[in-house]
Amino acid sequence: MPALTEPKLISGNANLKLAEAVARRMSIHRGSAVKLVDARVERFNDAEVFVEVHENVRGEDMFIIQSTSRPANDNLMELLIISDTLRRSSAGRITAVIPYFGYARQDRRTKARTPISAKLVANMITQAGIERVLTMDLHATQIQGFFDIPVDNLYASPVFALDVRHHFKDCLDDVMVISPDVGGVARARELAKRIEAPLAIVDKRREKAGEVAEMNVIGDVTGKRCIIVDDICDTAGTLCKAADVLMDSGAAEVHAYITHGVMSGPAVERVTASKLKSLVLTDSIAATPEVAAAPNIRIVPLAPIFAQAILNIWGGTSVSSLFEHETLQPLYETLYS
Known part of the structure; x- marks a missing residue:
């Protein structure tokens, strides 16, 4: 079934440069301008995260681009609060695009009385209203099973x-x-x-x-x-x-x-x-x-592969096709011509 809404991108502060590059790539693929949603992702004086979206996102297919890299806790909170903002603004679907999934190295108990933090983070992401996750090279592929929502794990x-x-x-x-x-x-x-x-x-x-x-x-x-x-x-x-x-x-x-x-x-x-x-x-x-x-x-750069993966998710087509050389090479032809 063809998508009825346009894909919309929103970014936290973790990797704004990559988010902008993904938007540019999607613009090239679609032949029409794709821009990041106008939003404010800031800190109060006590370092609390505050998010305000300045555009209507009701019923839209939203993609949050946010790595949970250093500072991992701040960037994770940005992701969760952006998702909550979109959910309360009646977004149609929310997908978290997490190029680097922090806490992935804590995927099991290596000794007594230690946490499985990757599972805790997965629970938090799901509870925040995120309905799908797109990531790359999870440290342990079994982390996909920590989620009760679809997870697409791309490979570098x-x-x-x-x-x-x-x-x-x-x-x-x-x-x-x-x-x-x-x-x-x-x-x-x-x-x-x-x-x-x-x-x-x-x-x-x-x-x-x-x-x-x-x-x-x-x-x-x-x-x-x-x-x-x-x-x-x-x-x-x-x-x-x-x-x-x-x-x-x-x-x-x-x-x-x-x-x-x-x-x-x-x-x-x-x-x-x-x-x-x-x-x-x-x-x-x-x-x-x-x-x-x-x-x-x-x-x-990862913008070519993430841009195409987002378009595939939005259009309801295969993401695993990006694992193949024949599919990926045209996306990088300007870099490796």
Whole structure:
């Protein structure tokens, strides 16, 4: 059934640049202007979030674009309050577009008397009136089951595959994909299959959280251009140590493709001083000035894939079609022509 209303976008303050880029992309796809809904998302003096929408949204198909990145609690509250504002303004349907889903690393109880915060956040999102979630590279795919509403989880690997084929087109035979730990093998294997490259694993053993005691390479990386694939880069300690281990094992050079660049603490300084030839991040989290200025960090845009996913949801067509190379390549043809 064709949609009777127009898709309308509204954004919090987490990643306004990405929201504006998605709106521009949707304008190109539709051949008519798509703009962010005029709204105020501000703080009172005591840091309470206040939202006011200046346009009529009654019966409209609303998409809230808001990553729950640092400061995670503030951005999460913005998302919830924007949703409540739209629900009380009689919006027809509310979809949360969350490029980076915060709290995803707390998806299970790792020891006694600890929370499952990802489930709590899922409950809060549902109770706020959100009827659908669109996100990318959830840290644990089972988080989709924490929601009692539909969840579309996009993957960065098709976008990364396009980027790798473009930047390594003259030496694809020398490329090897690396999983930085055993838990990330499925993610690394997905990219390796897409670019038809071999796979190796860096086995890491932690003595306690935040510290890596020992790393060993499983596989022969001699003379290879190694590409480390992961979903989150936080302090970059593990990533930079993995690059050192790979170079010590005979790799020709080391690159990394990470979906969500949290980049907290000394991350930028570590990457800049490391043996990584390049670190490729998506813009699921707004880049800080330090990240943008780093000489060996590059940003890949997500606006094309999110814009098309929003249009597919609005039009009632397949979102999973965006997992395929043939569907995605035309969206990025201006970038990888």
